Amino acid sequence: MVAAWRPASLKFTPMGESFVAQVEGLDFSQPIPAAVRDELLAGLHKYGVLVARGTNITDDTMIALGQQWGQLDNITAHKKAGRTMRLPQDEIFDVSNIDPDDNIITVADALRTSSARGNAMWHADGAYNPRRSGISILRAVELPPKGMGGETEFLDTRTAYEDLPAETKQAIDGLVGLNTLMWNRKQANPEMQTFKDIDCTKVPLSKHKIAQVHEPSGRGNLYIGSYNHHIDGMPVEEGRKLIDDLMAHVMQDKYKFAVHYENSGDVTFWDNTAVLHRATLGQYHGKYRRDMRRISTFDNSSWAYGENDPLNSQQVGLT
Numbered sequence: 597m598v599a600a601w602r603p604a605s606l607k608f609t610p611m612g613e614s615f616v617a618q619v620e621g622l623d624f625s626q627p628i629p630a631a632v633r634d635e636l637l638a639g640l641h642k643y644g645v646l647v648a649r650g651t652n653i654t655d656d657t658m659i660a661l662g663q664q665w666g667q668l669d670n671i672t673a674h675k676k677a678g679r680t681m682r683l684p685q686d687e688i689f690d691v692s693n694i695d696p697d698d699n700i701i702t703v704a705d706a707l708r709t710s711s712a713r714g715n716a717m718w719h720a721d722g723a724y725n726p727r728r729s730g731i732s733i734l735r736a737v738e739l740p741p742k743g744m745g746g747e748t749e750f751l752d753t754r755t756a757y758e759d760l761p762a763e764t765k766q767a768i769d770g771l772v773g774l775n776t777l778m779w780n781r782k783q784a785n786p787e788m789q790t791f792k793d794i795d796c797t798k799v800p801l802s803k804h805k806i807a808q809v810h811e812p813s814g815r816g817n818l819y820i821g822s823y824n825h826h827i828d829g830m831p832v833e834e835g836r837k838l839i840d841d842l843m844a845h846v847m848q849d850k851y852k853f854a855v856h857y858e859n860s861g862d863v864t865f866w867d868n869t870a871v872l873h874r875a876t877l878g879q880y881h882g883k884y885r886r887d888m889r890r891i892s893t894f895d896n897s898s899w900a901y902g903e904n905d906p907l908n909s910q911q912v913g914l915t
């Protein structure tokens with residue numbers, strides 16, 4: 597008997613204990629069929645993080661894929677804040693270490709260095725915004741020599757939530773985290789005057805519950821990280837202690853996975869509503885070019901705006 601014909605589909609191979617998979621079968625040199633796009637998204641919701649290698653992806657095909665999953669976040673708020681951009685597309689977040697004049701950024705560029713240090717702390721993209729990010733796609737365009745660092749590390753916040761004792765789950769149910777980009781930058785750059793005197797209780801704060809349901813999988817999730825300054829309605833120190841304790845729980849090695857980039861064309865996809873991530877600075881910093889480009893969709897689940905007012909929700913920008 598001849599087997600029924602099936603369209604070529606993707607192959608997912610788990611890489612971590614509880615999350616992260618390698619995906620094979622993606623080729624962006626041709627339009628991605630809708631069925632493959634949907635299969636990729638379903639895999640992403642299941643594994644939280646996907647890694648693809650040798651995909652022939654370009655800026656344009658990355659943007660086109662993201663747009664099929666939802667409205668894309670953009671850099672207009674950062675432009676308004678005064679940052680000069682290296683890349684022309686407003687949808688692309690330039691997370692390279694290269695400046696608009698094509699030079700490697702060094703510590704002499706204090707603000708860009710402070711951002712790099714901030715991105716090396718655990719976070720979910722866009723958590724400091726009233727409308728948070730959903731899926732992020734990061735592609736490697738140019739990499740430093742092997743062994744120089746630059747991995748992206750991830751935490752499985754769904755499994756970490758599920759492993760919490762029942763009384764902790766009950767205690768954090770309904771609590772609202774207050775988030776600001778300034779808290780991340782302040783922690784990452786304690787000596788920097790730009791952030792030193794900022795009182796993170798007096799800046800605009802985005803409100804997102806810390807215990808959530810990841811709608812596509814129906815699993816619980818801890819939505820915390822380095823933007824989460826304190827808890828709404830709780831004394832600041834008490835909220836900080838709670839967040840620190842929860843972070844210590846999710847930062848355990850058993851929930852952690854590092855994605856290594858091997859070649860230009862490698863792509864990592866992650867679901868910001870199911871995992872936390874951080875960049876690692878590595879020895880390449882200030883010495884070798886590393887060109888990485890990210891796009892992010894806005895979350896389109898019912899948790900997207902958290903406890904923020906969708907009608908009064910300005911996105912945050914930084915130079």
Ligand SMILES: [Fe+2]
Binds near residue numbers: 721
């Ligand atoms: Fe990020």
